[in-house]
Amino acid sequence: MMSAQQETFIAHLIELRDRLIRALIAVAVVFVCLMPWAGDIYDLLARPMMNTLPEGTNMIATGVVTPFFVPVKVTMMVSFVLALPWVLYQAWAFIAPGLYAHEKRMALPLVLGSSLLFLIGMAFCYFFVFGMVFKFIAEFAPKSIVPAPDIEQYLSFVMSMFLAFGITFEVPVAVILLVKAGIVDVAKLREMRPYVIVAAFVIAAIVTPPDVVSQFMLAVPMCLLYELGIVLAKMITRPAARAEAGQGPAPAPAALQGPDGAPQSLEADDRPRGKS
Template sequence: MSEQSETFIAHLVELRDRLLRAIVAVVIVFVCLMPWAGSIYDLLAQPMMRTLPEGTHMIATGVVTPFFVPVKVTMMVAFVLALPVVLYQAWAFVAPGLYAHERRLALPLVLGSSVLFLLGMAFCYFFVFGTVFKFIAEFAPKSIVPAPDIEQYLSFVMSMFLAFGITFEVPVAVILLVKAGVVDIAKLKDVRPYVIVGAFIVAAVVTPPDVVSQFMLAVPMCLLYELGIVLARFVSRPSPGKALEPLASSDPDAQ
């Protein structure tokens, strides 16, 4: 067997070991949380329950739904709590193949993107859900009694978590585009009006049809875009003209 084949197999074995360690970490946290699966779902349902009429509860239309929905929520929470271990395993696998300057940039980006995604979920849970559910409760006709299905509620919550989590990744995307040389900071400033319009279009598609929740997604997206421009200054590549200016000014024949 050639040396190249042996190296490839060694990488596959290491990848398998890293994945197994990450999965074991998630499973261990999941097993520890399972006795409180019902309470974890109740915590997730709090924003909705606060807007329902007194004495009203969610419903479960499926036979096994009352069991599987809390299990899904608990698995999601277990993955979030085990995320440091998962990220470490991913970092330990790719770090040996990176140059020193790539490691200096990659680690902050990985950690920053993870923190931003969690911040997006937290912003959605603590600020957006209350506004959205309050709007829905006030808009609903008085002749009906809302009784949301727990499975549909979970689907809605997960889609909103994903939307806001990805939205909060905008600074990371901007930094990567600048670092890769795809765009420069001047171009990012030029397209700012189009980004603002695009943010409101995305918010109108993703969020429920109320103006407040659309603003609560679009405005952070625009602010995070501006934050990305500010942070991108620290990683942007100098233009060739600027790179040659010091050499030209230091040339004695040029004077």
């Protein structure tokens, strides 16, 4: 016979399975609806590169099944992004019952804010970074070379860039979590500014292509987002500091006269009384 703890653990596992199944069903439904336009979706993803290629030049596919699987992978990625609100709701519905009220007030904005910042990072990469990077590479390439990128390598490059910029835009959330957890304070974050700037350019040099444009396009937003995180952390911690300052020391318990005339505290008076 199972104990109460085992039954509770199994119930949590069953609920987690149900939440994951609902999230996967939502992604699958969106994927099936988008599959007829998989080629158009890939063309949309490839537009920044196609705009910088010479007139009449197209991408190539070196694999036999690559022209089929690459658009399918892109469509799956787009399906997950479109179904992300429902996926996040399932995750929130699973963890919310185990949180305190103040944790719920903090967790929900962080989950929504981190998701929104990740999508903004992907959009910034697609609309601004890709165009400048591909244009720089096309102008730098020798005239004797006709660029014809492979679609699978292009997808791998795009996914790595999306991931790099999406994680970079999570810097404000990371700063807020560090401050709320008490690991660092706002004053320490300001002192770390020079080190953060150097680290931002080092990280940008590692995760981006070896060109100056993409490195600056990643490092500069990282530094600006770090400053934004400091401002938000200061705004969040200021009301808490005011609340703590407004709470004085707890008043001493009032004294009462006992039957023998001796002083008696209220705490002693709160003890349960039996029947006389």
